Amino acid sequence: MSKCKVAILGSGNIGTDLMYKIERSDALELTMVAGVDPDSKGLRLAKERGYLTTIKSVDGLLEYSDNFEMVFDATSAKMHQFHSDKLTSIGKQVLDLTPAAIGPFVVPPVNLNQLQTEPNVNLVTCGGQATIPIIHAINRVCPVSYAEIVATISSSSAGPGTRANIDEFTETTANAIEKVGGAKKGKAIIILNPAEPPVLMRDTIHATVEEEGKEVEILHSIKDMVKEVQAYVPGYRMNTEPQISGKEISVFIEVEGAGDFFPTYSGNLDIMTAAATRVANQLALQRTDSAKEGVK
Amino acid sequence: MTNHNFEIVDVTLRDGSHSMRHAFTKEQVRKTARGLDQAGVNYFEVSHGDGLGGSSMQYGKSKVNELELIETAAAECSQAKISVLLIPGIGTKKDLTEAVKVGANMVRVATHVTEADVAKQHIELGRELGLKTVGFLMMAHMAPIEKLVEQAKLFESYGAEVVYVTDSAGALLPHEVTERITALKNELSCEIGFHGHNNLSMAMANTVAAVQAGATYIDGSLRALGAGSGNTQTEVMVAIFEKMGYQTGIDLYKILDVANDVVAKFMPRPQEVTGSSLMMGYSGVYSSFLLHTEKAAKQFKIDERDVLVELGKMQAVGGQEDLIYEVAANIANK
Known part of the structure; x- marks a missing residue:
């Protein structure tokens, strides 16, 4: 089965922890990590682990838009709307880990199944x-x-x-x-x-x-x-x-x-990245399922 | 401050909310507010014990909405101003805005002694709204003096006009109060306040030490009505400071009358130093845990003192009332 390609936007603590969690996922393949600070530990770790990195934030991602279908936004509420508009306009699904909450809330064991086609979902707090x-x-x-x-x-x-x-x-x-x-x-x-x-x-x-x-x-x-x-x-x-x-x-x-x-x-930070990875993983599996149904 | 050397801020209608299990009625608030105003108290506080938005299953639901109580108190004031307590994480900027609409003139934004930075927005809002704006560093016994100074400076930088050393656990001794107030007087240019609890019978001695070290805002409550063993007793403060030659601006007979003819009548029990409240001061436990601990200990048939000592060891902070049940359950299961 081919995995769903994903990118992380934001190379701070949340973005970096996400990288490890995505690596363990059976349905996701991390391809790219975007940040703004060339000296950030997160970007250095991402590079070491063989991922494509950029310091041009969302614009850097857009240069390689064939590389991913979903993006985790781990930047800030202030930047999220801007990022989301650019990404959703080219058909990418966005998982919002900031408090911006412009898309519907998602809590994996509760309402994940209802959000399959939402362009943007928010991980609450x-x-x-x-x-x-x-x-x-x-x-x-x-x-x-x-x-x-x-x-x-x-x-x-x-x-x-x-x-x-x-x-x-x-x-x-x-x-x-x-x-x-x-x-x-x-x-x-x-x-x-x-x-x-x-x-x-x-x-x-x-x-x-x-x-x-x-x-x-x-x-x-x-x-x-x-x-x-x-x-x-x-x-x-x-x-x-x-x-x-x-x-x-x-x-x-x-x-x-x-x-x-x-x-x-830091269970508080861990549960956010774990939930986000869970959401992406389940959405990816659902995509595969609907693709299978499509070829019947 | 023309006729007095410091402000006595009466907290009967806020800290007393803990002892009243958050069941103040409008009538009780009306009479207390009227008495405080007529006695010459310039500032008194009205809120749920845990501040604006504190009405909850965690701390106890307010019998009467605090906004109605603030409004009721405000209607009785000819000169006194009403303060509200706001603990970020419990109450919000929106709660403060609502309280101002019904008559609050002062806000005291409270954080744990090491967490001042969560209060930046709330202090800024207080100033924007034209309120007397105060920063309240709770559980002041839990941090070394350098940390206290660092955090107090944050409050001052956000715009606080007064910064309080708040002895929420009633754990400080007079020489420790002197050290803390002195350090803040030396390092800050805003006014300094002190809020005491009587768990080790030190509230009055601590308040005197605070004033002698330069504090110009001090808290008290009538008949000491407040969490744990209660606060420094307002009417006793008036008498003592007069004897010491200070001007309080408060009429002794009138403040005695509101304490004894109004507050004493509705107090559910006297504010004593009991075994449990003493242990709170001794172990450094947040005073409002008292009644919650009593209830949990009774339910699990264990010694309250064991629960309090354990909470002290765990370095529980203000607001963690939910930990009490868990600690009690764990002690019972041992």
Whole structure:
């Protein structure tokens, strides 16, 4: 089977970690990494590993547009619209890892199947990727009237972009809790913890359901979902059994990263790149399937 | 500051929200606000205990929407100004804009002592909106003085007019307060504030030390109503600073009246130094964890003190109330 060719735009930490994850994918082939800084560690590593690189950002990619079908944008919200317009106009699919969110949100185990033909999809936030699957798992058993998530990440894994725009995290995540998770009302809280050694990413989901009495089914659904997420984030786990009291449910998640480019405590960064790779991988498989159907 | 040497900022209607399990009523707020205003307090704070947007399953839902409480308090003010607390990551710029519409005149933007840079946009917005804008460095006992100074300078560079040393865990001792306030006075040109908790019975001593070292904004609450063992007691501060020869600008009898005739009447329990709150000061645990820890310890039939010591060891920071249940569950399963 021929693999789907992809490129990474942005040679910072996220872009570099993506490179390692894509290498392990069975349906994707990384061909090119684009950045702006000739001295960046990411571009140097990409070159060492034999990928075509450019320091001309999106324009550099466009010079080799036959080299890829999908692009991961790991730059910034400010640049994303510009990048996306150029890439989608020539028929490339764009996976947005910035907070720009101009395309629909995607959370792999929840709504990936509905987004096959979208030119641009957005990966929400790290807190969204870690918690929305659980909210969906509860909501598919019993409607969730309110869901709130608390993401605690180590200070050293919160980059300058997150820090300068912390409201973007809370607002985007709350929005996706409703749109993708299915909760009628969503809220998100983020906490930075500077402890040394750095703490693993922790996510707590507090949800209120519309009726009592479905505890067994809800627990079952949550556990199934944890396994689904573990398929692409092996370090995703529940620390404690969920707490259920009446209509209120709290689920406690810990995310240990794979340790590709980031240290393992940066589960928040890891879950973004893992989810993005998962999305691209599944979209590529779907493309192959529809191509097969086409030749019948 | 014509008739007084420093500002006493009363936080009964914000820090007290923790002790009240976020169930302040409009009537309680109205009477307290009126009393504070008439006693001559220039600034008092009204918000959920965890600041704007704090109403949540994590911290406790507000019984009455905080915007309604702010509006109610504002209607009682003839001279006093209303402050709101904003913790980036919990509350947003949008929440602040809404609070200003209903009468907030001051914002205190709070971050953990090492994380000041998340507050840049919120401090800038405070200044843009013409608010008295304050930076609040929480859990100040957790960072060495050089770090505290570095972070305070960030707040000042964003436009904060006052930077606070906030002893959220009630863990600091007077000589440590003196060192911190002195360092900030030497290194910054803005005003310096101090916010204390009484977990080790040091709130008043710490506040006196802060003023003597040059702090010009100090926090208190009536009958000490606040998280953990509560805050420095506002009415006692007024009496003590008068005895020390300072001008507070606050009428002692009137502040005593609002403390005893209004606040004492609705307090769910006295603010004492109990075994658990003492352990919070001793282990350096965020004061608002108290009631959550009590509940979890009861559920798992374990000793609250073990939970608090463990939280201290884990270097939990403000806002991590969700960790309490997990720690308690793990202790119970051992």
